[in-house]
Amino acid sequence: MQTNSSSKPIEVKISTVVAVVISISDADPVKMEEALRKMTAGSPDYFDDELAVIDVAAVSGQQPDWNAMLALFRRYGLHVVAVRNASDDEETVLRELGLSIDVVSKSRTEPVAEATTEPAPAPVEPAPVPEPQVIYRNQPAMVIDQPVRAGQRIYARGGDLIIMAAVNNGAEVIADGSIHIYAPLRGRALAGATGDTQARIFARTMEPELVSIAGIYRTFENGFPDLPGNTPVQVRLNGDSIELSAVSSAS
Incomplete structure (x- = not known):
């Protein structure tokens, strides 16, 4: 051989x-x-x-x-x-x-310079502030047409995740961008996995085990917030806490 x-x-x-x-x-x-x-x-x-x-x-x-x-x-x-x-x-x-x-x-502590008696240097004119650079992310979204079953994990690296079927209990969906679910979310959803605090999670029906944005998570052992029925729901960060709201009433 x-x-x-x-x-x-x-x-x-x-x-x-x-x-x-x-x-x-x-x-x-x-x-x-x-x-x-x-x-x-x-x-x-x-x-x-x-x-x-x-x-x-x-x-x-x-x-x-x-x-x-x-x-x-x-x-x-x-x-x-x-x-x-x-x-x-x-x-x-x-x-x-x-x-x-x-x-x-781990933080690094910079050494403290010893005091000297030398005269302070003359003030330096500040450098001109450059114009802000706008960077557009053009990563294709991952689209999933089939239900995500218990035990499955799906990760959309570098972009959004779009799911056209239910995410069942025990399943986990992850995206570096936002997550859009046009069906019930009953498992776990983690958006902004690499730290994007502007990422969001959208679902037609929100019954998750856990949601997370940029590493900040929320579970629902005490039930879900009272939201209008038959209305899609979004999850986003409000400061350091997770906020759920009806899409139709979002500002």
């Missing part, structure tokens, strides 16, 4: 991987499990082995029990791959556990 001499045993390609960010303000395992239980409402496949990044920036005065924390998230279907805002002392432990360190989010 002949082998292809031009084939490579390993190839590395650039790919976009979507991961949820778990922001923790209290590292008490009991409180975290209680919060997860309320969030998932007892659904065993709520997260369905999602990749996750833990952000511990808000944790103060506590030393997380990383083994217990990772085991807890695994039980709820979250596969933790990295930690954000960890202290330098914790990085060695985290690497031994096989986790990556999110160095992109």
Whole structure:
């Protein structure tokens, strides 16, 4: 049997991987499990082995029990791959556990210049402000004609996602731009996946498990807002919170 001499045993390609960010303000395992239980409402496949990044920036005065924390998230279907805002002392432990360190989010402190007695330099005339540059994104939208079933995940990279059929419970649709669903949305929808805060989610019927725009998400364990019946609904960011409104009444 002949082998292809031009084939490579390993190839590395650039790919976009979507991961949820778990922001923790209290590292008490009991409180975290209680919060997860309320969030998932007892659904065993709520997260369905999602990749996750833990952000511990808000944790103060506590030393997380990383083994217990990772085991807890695994039980709820979250596969933790990295930690954000960890202290330098914790990085060695985290690497031994096989986790990556999110160095992109770590702030860098610039050195403070020593004071001198030299005279201040003469003021410099400000440079002229350039005219603003308008950049138009011309990425084709991804169009899906079939229903999105439970367990399916669809990602429209670099543009909008248009779905002509229902997004069922347990399904997940993701787009770097906006998401347009001309049918019921009952699964999860994540728009602006790469940080576009102007992205929106539109659906003819809005009954989602979770919606997210630019990483800010909202679940609906306590029910949905009162909106006019038989009216398409849009989801958008209002400051740092998710807002749902009828399309016909949107300003």
